[in-house]
Amino acid sequence: MFGSRRIAFIGAGNMAEAIIAGLLHSGLANSQLIASDIDSSRRDAVRMRYTIETTGNNRQAADWADVIVLAVEPQILDEVLAETFPLGASSKFIISVAAGYPLSRLAAHLHGAERMVRAMPNTPSCIRQGVTALAYADGVLSEDDERTARLMFEQIGQVVRVNEQLMDAVTGLSGSGPAYVYLMIEALADGGVMMGLSRQAAQILAAQTVAGAAQLVIDSGEHPGVLKDRVASPGGTTIAGLHVLEGGGFRAMLVSAVEAASRRSMELGSQS
Incomplete structure (x- = not known):
């Protein structure tokens, strides 16, 4: 090779x-x-x-x-x-x-x-x-x-x-991105614990859910929004959860996190 x-x-x-x-x-x-x-x-x-x-x-x-x-x-x-x-x-x-x-x-x-x-x-x-x-x-x-x-x-x-x-944009997205995902996994697991799951079970469920969903995006080649809509049936549990995330600015916060990390990478590069 x-x-x-x-x-x-x-x-x-x-x-x-x-x-x-x-x-x-x-x-x-x-x-x-x-x-x-x-x-x-x-x-x-x-x-x-x-x-x-x-x-x-x-x-x-x-x-x-x-x-x-x-x-x-x-x-x-x-x-x-x-x-x-x-x-x-x-x-x-x-x-x-x-x-x-x-x-x-x-x-x-x-x-x-x-x-x-x-x-x-x-x-x-x-x-x-x-x-x-x-x-x-x-x-x-x-x-x-x-x-x-x-x-x-x-x-x-x-x-x-x-x-x-x-x-610098790469740094803000994929370089820093694992930390954003770890935070999301931790928060999902916390939600599971709050609803009665054991910490061990909640963490496995959260981590594998994130891993599996990510792999489906990669393997299918479909837009994440299309895959999201397949999970969110009318009047169901998923759309209720998505409504809360959108109301809390979840999407905008992730976009802003990538932007902030990218800008910090630019700053550090100019200082070195």
Whole structure:
């Protein structure tokens, strides 16, 4: 699937680990991966869990690889890039999962590097149920590079391609979105408990209801409004509940949450 390409992860945190697990699950050989991290305990955990090479030397990992995944916090990425690529990285294929860190800034630090992709995966990627938005550097990636990036993130969920200027919107929707869903699951379960269900039963019912409804949207390809109307029979229980949600501004609140998170992402990007 990835041929003989060697892939280095600069940073071995949770997202790097999720991608590593997905790649190995797809059949990539352990010998094609390396991870570097300043934290020796993280290196030890990743090496033992996935039987791949690890190192505390970012430059060593980058020099060895064909594809380099930048998986460190954005606030330290400037320093990491200066240490890892003192002479630039013009021949390397760079994939960054650092939130709020634009490709233009990456190119400036990498002294002319052009083969770059910016990725925004979300936390359900750790169970291969995530979604990743990819933004490609304009006009310079080969079809093979584009395919490699897409295949990498397809191992941890679905993939969409967006223009880079929409990455803040992606952050507000799918990046922050799991937290909105967790809040909704918690609230649904609370409602079940209020009506007499045990906490355990209510949480299972709420979580699986959300998971199943989401999967039906994906599998059917139908508009959520159409599926909603199929549940809401005239004069029934569902339409009574929907009336309360609409009266409380449920729809508008979710739209506003995505907007607020997106705007905050823009602010953080301008401050970095």
